Amino acid sequence: MSAAETEDRRSWMPYLLSAPALLLFIAIVLVPLAMTVLLSFHDWGQYKGIETVFILKNWREIWSDGYFHEVFLRTFRVAFLVTLLTAVLGAPEAYILSRMKSPWKGIFLLVVIGPLLISVVARTLGWALLFGGSGGVVNKALLNLGVISTPIPFMFTETGMMVALAHVLMPFMVLSVWAALQKLDPQIENAALSLGASQMTVLRRIVLPQIMPGILAGAIIVFALAASAFATPSIIGGRRLKVASTLAYDEFLNTLNWPLGAAVAVLLLIALVLIIVGSNRIIERRYAEVFR
Amino acid sequence: MSRNGPLALIFHTLFVIFTLAPIVVVCVVAFTPEGYLSLPTNGPSLRWFRTIARYPEFINAFWTSIWLGTVSSVIALAFSVPAALAIARYDFTGREALTALFMSPLMIPHVVLGIAFLRFFTQIGIGGTFLGLVLSHIVVVLPFALRLTLASATGMDRRIEQAAISLGASEWTVLKRITLPLILPGLASGWALSFITSFDEVTMTVFIAAPGTETLPVRMFLYIQDNIDPLVTSVSASVIAATVVALIVMDRIYGLERLLVGRGSGDR
């Protein structure tokens, strides 16, 4: 029964029921967020600390300093490539999973999406061990297999960051595509096969278009989480290779320049909201038919 | 359904190796008998697991995490149930906006939340306290609690409650005897997911935790920032083992797929 079936739009009951959560959110989400936005306009000095004035100093600094451009560019570059990587690997895997037979299907689904619940720190530690300074396990394996001739530097590089982030966020892509696959009628594939289409054609012309909304929805989630990721880039990227969130952390807890850190964080938030809302719009319009 | 071809199976095998490699490597290295990071080629040893006991900072952090997860999930659930009933049952002005607000912690980067809470809690004088941690964790787990509560509240046949009312039950009786028992599985899984989310949260908590109130992932993260040694590996391996057990239990009881499909926050 849909909510719309309940009548009486003017009943005060729903407001009463949601009032506790609403008040909580106003008090400890909206107020702190507003304070953070305000903070980004405050002044700061090494000795005077935070000065509650209203100036554009921090924003001007981010706008003009090439270092901030570099960090934000890196943040979104990494996020974009991670999204691509998860889509290219996660979508086929979800499809393969959906075609497995009964016990294996459940087992491997657990294996593939289960890591989602395992601590991000622990998973990233695993990658740090695998990458291992210069001659980690991954490089040894790749060298032995003859895939590469010289070790690839993973630790403290964007490449390593991307691999580890792709691993951390992969379950979201698989889940999203999986959900789309569940809605697929297997008979449609058979219908296409019976009409003489090859397996490849069925994949490209029948399956892919139908799971595209799932891939795109997964891509939005992965992109948002990759761009705001903190623990993984911090551990793999080390002290020098900063992304937006680790930069904000630095400003806050090392430099103690809270207003500047707040400005970086607010900018990240605004950029992400714009990107997410924008792409959601486009996808919904494009796939209104499929979503329904 | 048709089976996968050989190419698909090779891809699948590589994918599974990719998925499991970092997790397995942590668990293997944790058993090293050496004083440095290495594979336990000369047989496994529990040396580093025993060492954990001598580091009260990890033990304390573990208990902080457990308490924090338990308390904040229960409170988040208590706020979610009435809100979910309102959203599921009534068509009221502001319904969409309210849902968006309650779900917003999923969209806000946790760094931003961490900064906002740090600033806010310092201003109102609860910076670095357990209370502050609880408040902030309620906010980040509430979307999960709400989503699962909402799913079971909307999934429930409204006529069942109407039947109870027509038989003379008061609103309170209906809630206690009919509604709550029927959405209980949703509440339980909402609690479980909230707990795990809270237990794993590091990005936001790293801003607001003080030395006395560090959670386990925060402690691990800070430790790794200084150096990576077998100790943090054995701690991680323990966390992984505990999670895997919880995971299998939840999969048996509720179905992991059902719990997770549509979930939306990761590198917390």
Add this chain to the structure above:
Amino acid sequence: MAFLVLDGLTKRFGEHIAVENLSLAVEQGEFLALLGPSGCGKTTTLQMIAGFVTPTSGTITLAGQDLLAVKPAKRGLGIVFQSYALFPHMTAAENVAFGLEMQGVDKSERSRRVTEALELVGLGKFAERHPRRMSGGQQQRVALARALVIRPSILLLDEPLSNLDAKLREEMQIELRQIQRNVGTTTILVTHDQSEAMALSDRIAVMSQGRIEQIAPPHEAYERPATPFVANFLGKTNVLQAQVQSGQALLGEGRWPVPAGSPPRVLVTVRPEKIGFADGGAQALAGQVVTRIFQGNHWLYQVDTAHGRVTVIRQNSGETAPAEGEAVRLSWRQEDMSVRPAETAR
């Protein structure tokens, strides 16, 4: 004054009018069917009586008292929902006992009445079963027992049989009718199945688009439908346009007397099973058989005539059936047709 009276009941959902100016009186002990196509407002009407939907305007009185002033929980009505709405976490007996518990009936009395009610619906052995482990028919009976056990002033049934297969539905119809007769509870049944309405009820209220088209005993509504909608809804019917000349409707070579004061153009309605094949004579409408379908105990014909296509149903009594393409003459008795001015046709 009747037991239950709905007066000028209207329900709007925004722009949409679900129920419009509906008036209805139900006598004590009566079995009334609310019959109409999907979306015509039957459930909304029932929900207004039950109190789960508030009318936009109009009144409902029960035994002379304003029912709208009473909270749903205090109305003391028994309701059986289409989905049964059994409490899945309670056994059959607990389901049935719930209403008594709410009334504060003490334990021994409660268990006696629960057993009695389950026995009444033939489920004595299933008291400890959970609804999930019961068949559709059994669940339906638990729902009925749960509604009846509180001795409701009115029993409201919202398509209670529509989830059952055809055979079980027929069995349950008979059982429902018997139980209602035995208990004597005033009953309102909502259904979109005309044969169910006719089989069960004392009177039928045929609804269309939120309004009542006719309230009458089943045979009367069938034989003398008040509107073309009722005629069509209560089984197949033929509607033929005819000219009126000197008090007679002209149909082919046939002439049928019409009521005095009929306009020059009328619509004549005849049910398919009332039409026969005439041998000769004047009182007949000529036509040609287009299709002939064997349907077990009867034949179904489509006959093309000068007044359009006519459906004819003949019992399969062994007489020779006209073949497709054959010319036939159709006739019927004066009292089997109804005549309406053509202008009111909808």
